[in-house]
Amino acid sequence: MQNKNNQATHLKKEILIRTIKAFLTDDFPAKARLIPYDMRPKGCAVPFRCCVYKERAILKERTIAVLGFSIEEYDERISLSSYAQKALKRSKPETLPLTVLETACKGCVPSRIHVTDLCQGCVARPCTTSCNFGAIDIINGKALIDSEKCKNCQKCISACPYSAITKVVVPCENACPVGAIAKNEKGHAKIDFEKCISCGKCVSICPFGAVHVKSQIIDILKHIKENKKVIALVAPAIVGQLPYPIGKIKSAIMKCGFCDVMEVAHGADITTKHEAEDFKQRMRRGDKFMTTSCCAAYNELVDKHIEDMKPFRSDSHTPLYYTAEIAKKKCSDCITVFISPCVAKKTEGMKNPNVDYVLSFEELGALLVAKKIEVNNCPDVPFEVESSKQGRNFPLTGGVAKAVEVATNNDIVCRNVLVDGLNIQSIRELKKYAKNKNCEQGNLVEIMSCEGGCTGGNACLNSYKTASKQITEYASNGKCVNDIEIE
């Protein structure tokens, strides 16, 4: 699992905090304009790029993404203060969740096979004989690859006894499981949103921090400032994101100006019950398997890339769906904000009219810092509606399948299959199940786009190990899902 805390995420969080702080002053546009200058004042050290001007240009683009705009459409002549004003005026956030910063994207060299200077120009020359396409010649005592002929088969890499040949990858292209991101004619990465499943793998992997999430934080803060009833719906993975009990995190969120905090783990209980019924029906009518339907990136994958899987995906809605529905029923003029471990849920939120905004754990963290809220000093307040042990375990790999299994009450034998992370291999397997209308390993297939489940989500703050420990502990105090009443 990739480490989520590095220099690039630190920088992104700093921009978030500065933007929120600017909003909280009485002159947001003016303060927003100064962010790049405050971060890189005259004469300061230039930590990352060629000069201070380039650093500021990139910081400006990062701020624009935090303000919720696409860099693809960004006009350099417009100042940050105008963008801040535009953010204040808009009534709806932009729809696509991600944007690529052109200036920050280094334009990594295209993916190819490369001979390094470890090449000894040896006598045996196994590389030349290994290549079936005649792409390697020895020129001036060194192997040289003809890129026109090279088919990227990588045979030469294993043939060389000096390990002198390597594959150069473009990190984002390589991480994307559906081939949605590639370099455009100018050598910068570009996302094809027709294909993109919002899994966020490119966001986490890019070493230049060039793929940004477009934040909706300003829209949310605006509603809070207008004294609207803004309700936070917290994903079950929030437990363990900060080293404090969940009740303290709840009251810290209220302190930010939210008027209520609801646990999506309760929605997970509803999902579980529906999914268990769905599973029983499907097995009785002779289906060979059913997949879960709660991961937003997986849902996008099925909708965009695996048509044949549609009949095998549970019809049950996601935990967020049910929770948002309850919130809107209780109070029709409330504004719902889902607090999320990942980018994918931003896309889900935009498609669901009951979900007004989505805020990631990172963005929530930035809000707490900007408001100087020390979570440890907040009172520990329990949730109004109790969620089950199984619902609380949803964000860990195997948690969803286990919940469904418990809720089927042994009416039908569940053989759980866990797809722990979407990547090229696991997607290939899924396509196979869909095509064969059968999954030999089992009948209940749980799919999570992120390794480890939502606790491994790309916007999480804590390490998987410590967060999952806290989730397990919290879950162990919950009732059984079969004892939870739902409306």
Add this chain to the structure above:
Amino acid sequence: MEKIQVKVCLGTTCFVMGSSNLQELMELVPAKYGDKVEVSGSPCLSKCNIDWEYSRAPYVTVNNEVVFEATVEKVMREIEKQLSYAK
């Protein structure tokens, strides 16, 4: 010899800015230095509330030395430094 005291800040700011990585120190340090060094998690060390100083979080203190933008590696280096003085 007095034990070296390492305090890893687990306050909100430091945690948001990345001290989750530093939790590793709780196992690493005793394994490597035995009872010469004592490591513990700490509530806000009050370094973050000065103006823009949050941007240098997470903080760790090694005796009286403050390590900012702390990483496991930086903290280990500081411990080594102080151990070599003590010799």
